[in-house]
Amino acid sequence: MLRLLLQVSLRNLFRSRINLLIGAIIFFYTLLLVVGGAMLDSLLGSMSRSIVGTVSGHIQLYSVTSRDPMSIWPTMGNEPDLSPMQDYQRVEGAISKLPNVKAVVPMGINGSLITSGNTVDLTLAELRGVVREEKENGKTAELEAERQSLKEHVRQIVRVLHTDLGRATEMETTEARDPEALAAVERASSDAFWQGFDEDPYGALEFLENKVAPQLPDGDLVPLRYVGTDLDGFAKSFDRMEIVDGQAVPPGRRGMLLSKFIYEQYLKLKTARRMDLIKEAVDTGALISTDPELQRYVHQNAQQTREILLQLDPLKSEQAVRALRASLGRSDGTLPELLSAFFAVTDDNFQARYAFFYKELAPLLQLYRLRVGDVLTITAFTRSGYTKSLNIPVWGTFRFKGLEKSPLAGNISLMDIMSFRELYGYLGADTSAEIQALKQEAGAQAVDRTHAEEELFGSGRKVVAEATPGLIDDKKAFPGTAANLRRKDLQQRVFDHAEISRGVVLNAAVILKDPSKLKQTLREVRELSDREHLGIYAVSWQDASGILGQLVMLARLVLYVAAFIIFVVAMVIINNAMMMATLRRTAEVGTMRAIGAQRPFVLTMVLSETLTLGVVFGAAGALLGAGIVGWVGAKGIRATADIMYFFFSGPRLYPHLSISNVIAAMGIVLVVSVVSTLYPAFLAARVPPVRAMQTDE
Amino acid sequence: MKTSLFLWCLVLATPALGAPLANQDAVLQVLKTIDYRQHNSGDYKSLAYLEQKEKDKTDIAREALIYRRDEDEKLMILFTKPKGEAGKGYIRLDKNLWSYDPGTGKWDRRTERERIAGTDSRRADFDQSKLAEEYDATSKGEGKLGQFDVWELELKVKPNTDVAFPVVKLWVDQASGNVLKRQEFALSGRLMRTLYYPRWQKLYSESKKAEVWYPGEIRIYDEVEKENSTIVVLKSVDLRPLEANIFTKAWLEAKSR
Numbered sequence: 037m038l039r040l041l042l043q044v045s046l047r048n049l050f051r052s053r054i055n056l057l058i059g060a061i062i063f064f065y066t067l068l069l070v071v072g073g074a075m076l077d078s079l080l081g082s083m084s085r086s087i088v089g090t091v092s093g094h095i096q097l098y099s100v101t102s103r104d105p106m107s108i109w110p111t112m113g114n115e116p117d118l119s120p121m122q123d124y125q126r127v128e129g130a131i132s133k134l135p136n137v138k139a140v141v142p143m144g145i146n147g148s149l150i151t152s153g154n155t156v157d158l159t160l161a162e163l164r165g166v167v168r169e170e171k172e173n174g175k176t177a178e179l180e181a182e183r184q185s186l187k188e189h190v191r192q193i194v195r196v197l198h199t200d201l202g203r204a205t206e207m208e209t210t211e212a213r214d215p216e217a218l219a220a221v222e223r224a225s226s227d228a229f230w231q232g233f234d235e236d237p238y239g240a241l242e243f244l245e246n247k248v249a250p251q252l253p254d255g256d257l258v259p260l261r262y263v264g265t266d267l268d269g270f271a272k273s274f275d276r277m278e279i280v281d282g283q284a285v286p287p288g289r290r291g292m293l294l295s296k297f298i299y300e301q302y303l304k305l306k307t308a309r310r311m312d313l314i315k316e317a318v319d320t321g322a323l324i325s326t327d328p329e330l331q332r333y334v335h336q337n338a339q340q341t342r343e344i345l346l347q348l349d350p351l352k353s354e355q356a357v358r359a360l361r362a363s364l365g366r367s368d369g370t371l372p373e374l375l376s377a378f379f380a381v382t383d384d385n386f387q388a389r390y391a392f393f394y395k396e397l398a399p400l401l402q403l404y405r406l407r408v409g410d411v412l413t414i415t416a417f418t419r420s421g422y423t424k425s426l427n428i429p430v431w432g433t434f435r436f437k438g439l440e441k442s443p444l445a446g447n448i449s450l451m452d453i454m455s456f457r458e459l460y461g462y463l464g465a466d467t468s469a470e471i472q473a474l475k476q477e478a479g480a481q482a483v484d485r486t487h488a489e490e491e492l493f494g495s496g497r498k499v500v501a502e503a504t505p506g507l508i509d510d511k512k513a514f515p516g517t518a519a520n521l522r523r524k525d526l527q528q529r530v531f532d533h534a535e536i537s538r539g540v541v542l543n544a545a546v547i548l549k550d551p552s553k554l555k556q557t558l559r560e561v562r563e564l565s566d567r568e569h570l571g572i573y574a575v576s577w578q579d580a581s582g583i584l585g586q587l588v589m590l591a592r593l594v595l596y597v598a599a600f601i602i603f604v605v606a607m608v609i610i611n612n613a614m615m616m617a618t619l620r621r622t623a624e625v626g627t628m629r630a631i632g633a634q635r636p637f638v639l640t641m642v643l644s645e646t647l648t649l650g651v652v653f654g655a656a657g658a659l660l661g662a663g664i665v666g667w668v669g670a671k672g673i674r675a676t677a678d679i680m681y682f683f684f685s686g687p688r689l690y691p692h693l694s695i696s697n698v699i700a701a702m703g704i705v706l707v708v709s710v711v712s713t714l715y716p717a718f719l720a721a722r723v724p725p726v727r728a729m730q731t732d733e
Numbered sequence: 734m735k736t737s738l739f740l741w742c743l744v745l746a747t748p749a750l751g752a753p754l755a756n757q758d759a760v761l762q763v764l765k766t767i768d769y770r771q772h773n774s775g776d777y778k779s780l781a782y783l784e785q786k787e788k789d790k791t792d793i794a795r796e797a798l799i800y801r802r803d804e805d806e807k808l809m810i811l812f813t814k815p816k817g818e819a820g821k822g823y824i825r826l827d828k829n830l831w832s833y834d835p836g837t838g839k840w841d842r843r844t845e846r847e848r849i850a851g852t853d854s855r856r857a858d859f860d861q862s863k864l865a866e867e868y869d870a871t872s873k874g875e876g877k878l879g880q881f882d883v884w885e886l887e888l889k890v891k892p893n894t895d896v897a898f899p900v901v902k903l904w905v906d907q908a909s910g911n912v913l914k915r916q917e918f919a920l921s922g923r924l925m926r927t928l929y930y931p932r933w934q935k936l937y938s939e940s941k942k943a944e945v946w947y948p949g950e951i952r953i954y955d956e957v958e959k960e961n962s963t964i965v966v967l968k969s970v971d972l973r974p975l976e977a978n979i980f981t982k983a984w985l986e987a988k989s990r
Contacts, residue, residue: 151841161840168986238983245840245982246826254842413837421785421793422818423851425834470815474794478782480964485927485954492931492952493879493913500909501949503934506969508780513798514813514820514988 041641045648054617058610058646059653062705065606066654069599069701070661074693076595078669080588082685087581089276089685090436090445091263093141093545094554095561096580097127097572106543106575107582108145109444115145120462122571124541125534130568131546136557138549139273144456144542145448147261148416155346156193156249158405160241162186167237187233190244192349194224196342197251220247255405258302260414262449264456266536267293273547276439282408282432288530290452292412292428296435297446303405307337307344307379308398314381315390324383337379341372344401352400359396363389408432418461428455438686441678444584454531457540546574584682603704607712614646614716622723630725642717643710650709657705658698665693754872754884763884764865766910771862771947775940776975777801779947780968781859785852788960795850797822799967800975803861807980810859811988812850820989823849823856824980828895830856831982835989840982845897853926853953853963855897867894868901875907878914882907898925909933911946924956938972945972 048055088094091108098106104116121127128140163186170179198221223229224244233240263270268287271277281299285291300309310333317330324330348356353371360374361367369377381389406412408430415425428451439445483491493499548557554576561574578585618625625638672688675681683689754760778800785793796814801807808825812818820835823843830843849855864870868888876885888901898917906913915928932949947970955961978984 157842164840164982165838238981242826242981245831246829249842250829413839415834417851421787421790421851424817425837425839427837427839467815467817468791471792471794474782474796474814475784475792478784478794478964478966478968480782480784480950480966482786482962482964483952485959485962488929488952488954489879489914492929493881495880497879497931499881499906499911499913499931499933501932501934503936503947503949503970505936506780506971507973508778508798508969508971510778510798513780513796514811 041644042648044641045645048645052617052620054613054620055645055649058613058617058709059649061606061609061613062650062653062709063657063660065602065708066657066701066705067661067664068602069704070658070693070697071664072595072598073697073700074661074665075691076591077694077697078689078691079683080591082689083584083588083683084577085685086436086439086442086445086682087584088551088577089274090439091143091145091274091448091545092577092580093273094548094551094577095546095558096543096575096577097121097131097140097546097561098543098575100571100573102573106573106580108580109582109584111583111586115147118542120540120542121544124539124544125537126568127544127570127572128537130564130570131544131561134557134560134564136548136550136553136560137546139269139547141269141273141545141547142266142453142536142541143544144264144453144460144540145261146264146416146456146459147259148414148459150258150260150412150414151255154249154252154255155343156190156252157245157255159186159189159193160245160249163190164238164241167241187230188349189347191230192353193252193346194221194244194248196345197221197248198225200342201251217247217251221251224248256302258298259447260298260449261447262292262414262451262456264451264453264460266533267291267450267452269536270450273545274436276436277434278437280433280435282430285431285452288532290428290455290529291431292452292455293432293434293450294406294412294430295446295449296433296440297443298449299404299406299433301446305343305401305403305405306340308393308401308403310337311390311393314386318383318386324381324386334379334381337381338376341375341379344375344397345372347401356397356400359392363392363396406430414459416459416461418459420461420467422461424459424461426455426458439681441675441687442681443678444682453536453539453541460540460542462540599704603708606708610646610709610712611715614642614713615719618642618716618720621720625720625723626725629723635721638723639717639721642720643713646709646713646717647706650706651702654702654705654709658701661701662693662698665691669693754875757871760870760872760886761865763886763905763910764868764870764888767905767912768862768865770910770935771945772803773801773861773938773941773945773972774804775938775972777803777945778971778973778975782964782966782968783850783852783854784964784966786960786962786964788958793852795852797850799859800979801861802975802980805980806861808856808860809980809985810849811985818850821850822985823847824982824985825856825860826980833982833985835986838986845895853955853961854951854965857897858928858951858953858965864888864903867891867896870903873902876904878904878906881913883913926956927954928952929954934967934970936970936972940972940974945970 087108096106096108099119099121101119101122102117104118106118107116110116124142128142131137131140163183166179166183166186170183201218201221220243224247229240267285271284279293280296285293294303300312304312314324314330314333317327318324322330324334345353348371357369357371357374360371360378361369364374364377366374366377378389378393410430411427412430413425413427415423418424434450436442436445546557546561548554558574558576564570565572565574578588581588628638629635669691672690673684675684675687675689681687754763778798781797781799783795783797785795787793794815795812795818798811798813800809800811806825806827809822811822812820822833824831824833830845830847832841832843832847833839834841845856847856849859868890870886870888873885873887876883883904883906886903886905888903890896890899899920900918900922902916902918903912904914905911911933912930914930915926916924917926917928919925929952930948930950931952933946934949935944935946937943938945947967948965949967951963951965953963953965955963976984
């Protein structure tokens with residue numbers, strides 16, 4: 037009978053237009069499910085690779101006493117309030133023994149705004165450092181050369197400022213300029229000032245810092261988010277990480293690896309950065325003549341040449357003028373004019389000028405505000421409430437492979453965990469006791485703000501009192517610190533792995549040998565924590581990734597809702613179509629019933645016809661879907677915005693089809709087909725044989 | 734900016750205390766009196782205690798030495814306690830406010846809005862009073878603050894003057910001429926801080942040949958983060974001359990060495 041049913045189904049497959057309509061619906065529904073499912077799975081897979089491969093690992097551990105849940109990318113931008121783990125060393129030891137655990141990496145995440153200061157502030161700070169070094173340790177030929185070079189640089193800055201002010205004075209009324217500021221720049225421009233510099237370097241520096249430097253615009257604030265970690269362990273566990281400039285921080289040493297993204301975005305000379313952005317866009321087919329953003333970069337580069345002028349001393353200026361005149365084919369023009377003309381690039385000359393910029397001009401400039409090997413000062417609010425600043429040497433820059441352009445992956449820099457702990461700064465017992473003593477001695481009582489006026493100025497209060505002349509002994513109040521010795525000591529000291537595990541750890545990433553067993557391992561970690569009282573929560577990468585984890589959930593939800601809506605719509609359409617088809621076949625069914633076909637046969641016949649429709653058109657849809665996914669997968673979908681690099685886990689998303697996508701799509705399609713045919717099939721089965729004769733009449 | 738003795742005598746001679754503020758000149762005289770009384774012609778040094786209270790956090794206490802040379806408009810704050818804070822400081826030189834941290838040996842340029850050491854206090858709370866120079870004032874009538882009769886003044890910053898808050902309201906004790914309450918507003922009109930001065934003290938200054946007044950205690954309530962507040966107590970004031978080169982970066986750096 038099965039054979040008969042199959043024959044009937046195949047015979048009827050293309051017999052009516054209604055069948056073709058139903059087939060088309062099934063075809064497109066399957067196509068959509070296969071392509072949509074494969075796309076979403078690929079996207080989620082890519083996102084998970086980005087999240088797991090950058091900071092989160094497969095599982096995140098954090099203390100049960102934390103106020104907030106773990107969130108690597110917090111929804112509101114505020115770092116979660118995590119308490120340190122009670123005993124990280126024990127946690128690490130216990131979790132590492134689980135069979136599926138490959139590594140446990142200690143961490144802590146925090147952020148800070150670093151002020152880069154304006155160009156003259158930075159140069160004067162360097163000059164002050166050299167003067168201090170000479171005073172403390174004596175003069176050397178090397179320091180002398182450095183001092184002369186820095187002085188030349190400052191003189192160049194003053195020259196630029198002097199020219200600017202002269203130009204501004206010509207254009208404005210004299211009242212518009214502060215005469216004191218003008219006089220300060222005049223004095224700083226004079227040969228006499230620089231001849232006398234070495235006689236009283238501190239006096240000269242204070243004059244420059246307080247009278248001249250404020251006339252330049254302030255430097256930028258650079259947002260810096262950092263993960264304090266065991267840098268060695270991190271590099272081994274997160275294999276997407278690679279050093280771009282400089283070198284890895286040697287094991288046991290303090291230091292920082294800046295994210296290449298942050299380094300380029302915030303610390304590079306703005307003109308050079310804009311040239312890079314134009315180059316990237318032009319190389320992918322954009323045209324300066326039609327792209328407003330590229331035109332804006334060109335305009336800004338042509339207008340904002342001051343930062344370059346501030347960097348070029350007379351010798352370098354001369355070299356730059358010579359090179360620029362040759363490049364532009366001009367025999368005259370001042371450096372500002374030549375720079376403006378040079379940076380006014382077009383589609384025709386951009387590539388040549390870009391190459392020229394890096395070959396001829398860049399060697400004369402300091403392209404980055406902070407160079408590899410420099411010391412970065414980070415100030416953070418500690419847990420004790422006090423601020424803490426630390427000098428941390430920058431050993432290099434790094435990136436996560438494939439995520440070079442992603443702001444989400446790129447906004448994280450890495451720091452050794454010892455420095456992180458200092459910036460995190462818990463309130464120690466001795467400091468607590470000191471604070472209590474200070475409070476007790478001062479005897480200031482808290483006054484609630486709602487009753488402040490009544491308490492402070494109510495009846496019986498006096499607001500005037502004679503004071504006893506105090507004799508304050510400064511030396512007793514502040515005997516001094518050995519801060520500079522401590523600074524040097526911190527830079528040199530080497531720490532071992534035991535020190536890394538012993539101190540404050542806020543969270544830890546667990547890397548698994550087999551990521552597919554995530555749920556099982558998560559269960560094992562939780563059981564272990566309960567059994568051994570480790571005091572930790574264990575959450576999956578998705579739960580730990582904050583806003584990104586929510587995005588993954590949202591994406592899934594959108595697909596499910598879309599699939600459900602299409603499911604319902606398809607069911608209604610197929611149901612209606614089948615109803616029409618059944619009504620048209622009343623005579624046929626009646627005749628079949630008259631010659632002996634039983635109701636179950638009719639029911640099965642209608643259902644098998646729809647199932648055959650589902651299999652044939654569904655398979656065709658799945659086949660085309662597989663073809664589309666294969667084609668797109670070979671070509672890749674290009675990330676058109678920086679944020680997409682993270683979602684695609686690279687510059688392109690390469691969708692791939694898994695057999696589960698096809699099985700799921702076919703399964704859903706067949707269920708839809710059968711369910712929507714049940715009622716029409718039931719109606720068909722109830723057609724009596726007499727109906728065939730009535731219809732004939 | 735040097736103000737002549739003659740002008741100060743004029744300010745002193747103004748019969749403002751206890752009387753209604755009849756006109757704009759009388760309002761200005763009140764401000765000048767406030768400024769003059771806190772000004773010292775010579776040097777000034779005080780030992781201050783700062784206590785910061787914040788929501789869900791342990792109180793933070795500090796002790797600091799405050800140095801002033803009003804004639805040269807110089808100010809230095811050097812934190813001395815607790816140990817972890819010792820050596821940190823601020824120097825105001827002309828219009829520049831610098832912050833120093835001996836932990837890094839670096840100087841940072843700060844603005845007038847800097848929260849001194851992360852508390853609710855600002856540079857101006859520790860510096861000489863320059864209300865008449867920085868603000869234009871109008872009288873908002875008379876009133877009561879607790880048991881005290883006060884003049885209520887509204888101050889608006891003068892053009893091209895850099896202050897932490899552009900609008901200030903003052904409640905000035907009619908009997909003593911001291912500021913008892915001060916409210917500071919952002920340009921948008923949003924209330925930012927409320928300050929109370931429950932105790933004013935005075936010392937005779939040899940250099941000034943007159944008394945120097947200072948607030949023995951300042952209670953600062955943050956009006957944005959309502960749970961935050963700061964108490965400043967000036968424990969002692971010393972008007973003896975300071976070292977000549979004290980207001981330099983080199984001096985503060987040397988202190989931490």
